Amino acid sequence: MGQGERVEHGVVAWEGRATVDGFWQQFAQQVQAWLLRHSVAMRDAVVLLPFAQHLAIARRAFAALGPWLPRLETTRSLAAGLGPPRLARPGELIGEGALDLLQALSRLRGSGLGSEDPRADRLHASQLLELTQALQSAAASLGPQGRSAYWLRVAQVWRREVSVGLESELLRIALEWAQHIGPPATDVLFEHQASAWILLESGRPDHLARAVLSEALVPALRLEVAGPGGLQVASPWRVHEVDEAGSLPAAAAGQVLRLLAQDVRPVLMPATDRALMRQVKALLLPHGVQVQDETGGSLATTGPAAALRHAVRAALLGNMDDLLAWAKSPLAPVGLEGVSPLEAWARRQRVKRWGESVPARAPAQAWRRLLEVTQPLRAGGARRPLQQWLLGLRQMLAACLALEESRWTAHDQATWRACKETLWLSRSPWPGSAAEGLMDQVLDAAEWLDWVDESLQDATPTSEDLGAPHVVITPLNRAALRPFAATVLAGVDVGRWSLGRVAPALLRQSTAAELDLPNLPAAQAQQWAALQQLARLPQVVCVHARHGDGVPLDWAPPLQRMRAAFASPWVDAEEARRPVATTAASASRAQVALPGWLPKRWSASQVAALRDCPYQFFARVRLGLGEADEIDRDPDPRDWGRWLHAVLQVAHELGDPVVHWDAACRQVLEREGVPAQEVWPFLALLQRWGPAYLSWWPAEAKAGRRVEAVERQLEGPVWAEDPLLSSVIWIGRADRVDVLADGSTQLLDFKTGSASSLKARVETDPQLPFYAALLAHLGDPVQDAAYLAVDSKTRSLQALACPDTPQAARELVDGLAEDLRQLHAGEPLRALGEGVACEHCAARGVCRKDDWSSA
Incomplete structure (x- = not known):
């Protein structure tokens, strides 16, 4: 029996009335029975789950069967537990988008494809990096044995599909770059000695885990979530419609509060529209609702990151607005005085810029102090190595006594630590690593500011684990197989559920699908599978806006398909917001007396x-x-x-x-x-x-x-x-x-x-x-x-x-x-x-x- 033939395939039957906990109990029992048939002890098996959020509920299900649990992991957590990742060598992808983009720019210009337009170069470099990352990820999921054949297949598709020109050159560079990147950190999975492997898939295939099972010389089982034919729902879905999209945040928050008032928790809110989720979250927090946001967001949207961006832009671009915002933030120099007079003067005189020379009538105290502390960043020439830019920034913050976390509130201290780490202000690259080599790359001020913005934009702020939150905001595909009491789908129109362009920008969707790269049909199938899982929750409420900016908003195709598949019609949801009757107070012409007062x-x-x-x-x-x-x-x-x-x-x-x-x-x-x-x-x-x-x-x-x-x-x-x-x-x-x-x-x-x-x-x-x-x-x-x-x-x-x-x-x-x-x-x-x-x-x-x- 050859490799791959040992992998058994099965399904975990999820009966129509079964709860999420019931599904996991069924899964644990099925794994236990299979291990007994193969005479493998529970503690010697490895069970790979779709997401880290499934680990806790799976442990509870297996713990109910006996004292010994299998090793419950995701592919990422198992690889991290088997040892530290290999340092990226010079020329290899680092995994930090902003630094990898610098590598892509270097390769683009080194191949003679650069132009006189820096923005065009960054666009082409980002497309090159996107494709390289996708190719590397696809190759990594095949395992060491399957990569050579994959690279040959990619080369054949390139020759068949690509014409001459810039696009052809970018594809060629992407293939060469991805092909010569060293083994990924997940290769340790293929060396791990387990007595048995079990993989659970839900809605999307896990190619990496499948490759691990295929190359294993021990019993292996791949299980998929399957239910009875046709859609099964716990109860009819409810629909609450509002006239305009601007009412969506309040209407959705009202539905969540109504559920919580009925002691229905936790409530799931799939993050199909991140901006809408931020608005709903802002409406829920004043009511004491604990919201666990698993979407990550961007570090750039936090207060510490915004203050840092104001500081560097004020120093290098001379923007007065940035200067004033920085001067009023916790990153301002300690003991800075005269900011209010400076702001009043700047606004009165409409002064847009600041610099070395202090205008004759400007309040000079704050101006001169800020000039002094920005000197390390402004000095050093228009073009400098990245490490020199970072040294100047570190010295500027040190002059402000702003590197310490004590300048921030307890809530923002962890975020400030993340900002410093993201911008390499609190860490140094390992000798001989790709990051160390990139520190010598020469950038002008605009390129460095772009790097700062992209670094903060790509980074994710640390999120607090609330333990038992009232509401969980998470991507739709991560909501499956989790014990939510209800879900509120806020915004179910075409625009908010559109997946956009999924394939790398340099490829057609069909070409991406042929090479097992992200593509629209696969993403749509995963979206539909995840939506089917929501149908099993006890309560589902859809909040839909009929119009947006006066334009009719159609239901998203997956929701239309779901409505058509229901045996019984959806019902109207109760309006959770309550009108408050007020009586207009009588108003008289305004007047005021100031006895004893005179203007000075x-x-x-x-x-x-x-x-x-x-x-x-x-x-x-x-x-x-x-x-x-x-x-x-x-x-x-x-x-x-x-x-x-x-x-x-x-x-x-x-x-x-x-x-x-x-x-x-x-x-x-x-x-x-x-x-x-x-x-x-x-x-x-x-x-x-x-x-x-x-x-x-x-x-x-x-x-x-x-x-x-x-x-x-x-x-x-x-x-x-x-x-x-x-x-x-x-x-x-x-x-x-x-x-x-x-x-x-x-x-x-x-x-x-x-x-x-x-x-x-x-x-x-x-x-x-x-x-x-x-x-x-x-x-x-x-x-x-x-x-x-x-x-x-x-x-x-x-x-x-x-x-x-x-x-x-x-x-x-x-x-x-x-x-x-x-x-x-x-x-x-x-x-x-x-x-x-x-x-x-x-x-x-x-x-x-x-x-x-x-x-």
């Missing part, structure tokens, strides 16, 4: 807010509320006005603005940190403002006008003689003060846009009288004030004078004094609820206008 600092914008809407003044000044500016958004008219002021200042500082306008524009954009590749549209805008101002200035200068002060900071107690108001400090910044030919002074405020919008409010706007009053208090009164409207479209400039500026300033001082006295006395600040100020008010949610205006 007093600005023109606060005056405008008080006049536009007193309640808006309360929200902005007393509560300190305001919109958080976004750093990465495109410049808006507020930024353009600020840039125009800066250009005017620089142009006059350089000399004649007519001569130096373009230079001033470039200098301002450089100072604002606008990247070189983005500078042209903004430079064109600033240059378009030039003709308007430069057509006005020469005639004024010839008439005797000269610039006296630019961007002057103003501050002083205008009501110094008033006992009640003397503590209120007026503040502001005057755009410009000019001296005219007759010696009088004029206050100017530059505005971008058309003059028509300014004309309507020039007599009521408090800005010019406010600054005029403040200048008068400081001993520099102005005789005139005007807005200068610079219109880039018409390339014209129009002066809009403030009538009788000194008188307007005095009236403003007296009127505001009376307003603040009333405020101090307790006069309510009421929400006006009308006008343009209300339509665009950021404090609309504070005054709740939408409630009381519709009451």
